[in-house]
Amino acid sequence: MDKSIRRGSWEMVGAMLISGTIGWFVLAAGVPVIEVVFWRCVIGALTLVAVCGLLGYLRLDLLSYSTLALAMLSGVAIVGNWLLLFASYAKASIAISTAVYNVQPFILVMLAAVFLGEKITVPKLAWLGVAFLGMLAIVTAHGDQQNNGEDYLVGVALAIGAAFLYAVAALIIKRLKDVPPHLMALIQVTTGALLLAPLMQWQSVSASLDSWAALLTLGVVHTGLMYVLLYGAIQKLPTALTGALSFIYPIAAIFVDWIAFGHRLGWTQWLGVAAILLAAAGLQRGWWWRSNVALQL
Numbered sequence: 001m002d003k004s005i006r007r008g009s010w011e012m013v014g015a016m017l018i019s020g021t022i023g024w025f026v027l028a029a030g031v032p033v034i035e036v037v038f039w040r041c042v043i044g045a046l047t048l049v050a051v052c053g054l055l056g057y058l059r060l061d062l063l064s065y066s067t068l069a070l071a072m073l074s075g076v077a078i079v080g081n082w083l084l085l086f087a088s089y090a091k092a093s094i095a096i097s098t099a100v101y102n103v104q105p106f107i108l109v110m111l112a113a114v115f116l117g118e119k120i121t122v123p124k125l126a127w128l129g130v131a132f133l134g135m136l137a138i139v140t141a142h143g144d145q146q147n148n149g150e151d152y153l154v155g156v157a158l159a160i161g162a163a164f165l166y167a168v169a170a171l172i173i174k175r176l177k178d179v180p181p182h183l184m185a186l187i188q189v190t191t192g193a194l195l196l197a198p199l200m201q202w203q204s205v206s207a208s209l210d211s212w213a214a215l216l217t218l219g220v221v222h223t224g225l226m227y228v229l230l231y232g233a234i235q236k237l238p239t240a241l242t243g244a245l246s247f248i249y250p251i252a253a254i255f256v257d258w259i260a261f262g263h264r265l266g267w268t269q270w271l272g273v274a275a276i277l278l279a280a281a282g283l284q285r286g287w288w289w290r291s292n293v294a295l296q297l
Helices: 003-020 022-029 033-055 065-092 094-101 104-115 122-139 149-173 181-199 209-236 239-245 248-261 267-285
Strands: none
Touching: 003 022, 003 209, 003 239, 003 248, 022 033, 022 065, 022 094, 022 209, 022 248, 033 065, 033 181, 033 209, 065 094, 065 149, 065 181, 094 122, 094 149, 094 248, 094 267, 104 122, 104 149, 104 267, 122 149, 122 267, 181 209, 209 239, 248 267
């Protein structure tokens, strides 16, 4: 294996394993979700300023007014995505929220079709159908085990909303290919901090040392370090390998939820999770029994 690809693979594995523990630290922080996201943005921004400075990205010539505006708009979507996803953890569990969140590639396909005129092929529709069946399996399992029915469905809905906002951010970022990704991340978290500051009640100021340790970890490790690893991997790896390794994230989240909180999925939920992950993999890898035939609607 090429040395660059090997290094990129390890960076991607590290980024996905870190991502899989986000829910654990969000719940461990024990402060309102808005304050968790605010401090993640602030601490992450401070970390990314240092990273961008070292990489030479703190230059005005890298941004025009229009690209800055679009980057800030993507930041609004990313912060909204974090708020909804983090709120869903306490409602539907980390494992279920993360699995449902993985419908984002299909939402992006739909948005790209509407706003960018991209074709929706028969294979894409087929995988969308598989993901939808997975969603139905998860939703109908709201009475299983530890789940309170109403909270569970709210959690699923929040995760879908988070996936939608992530897809919106991804759609915007598609137009900003010339902006260095680390600088993009810095603009996003800075926008988030400014957006959420007026909504803060500052309950976290009097939080315990354990809570602050969780918040610092979310900012430094899950934002600063994770972005560095992720973008480093993306630059080195083929798209197919990047997509394949990205499935470490939901699998890690499921095991973290089980080990840390004792949340075990029911068989219907496992079927739903498997269907969504299979469909997302099929979409990203282009799996299809007639892949040599270009079928378009």
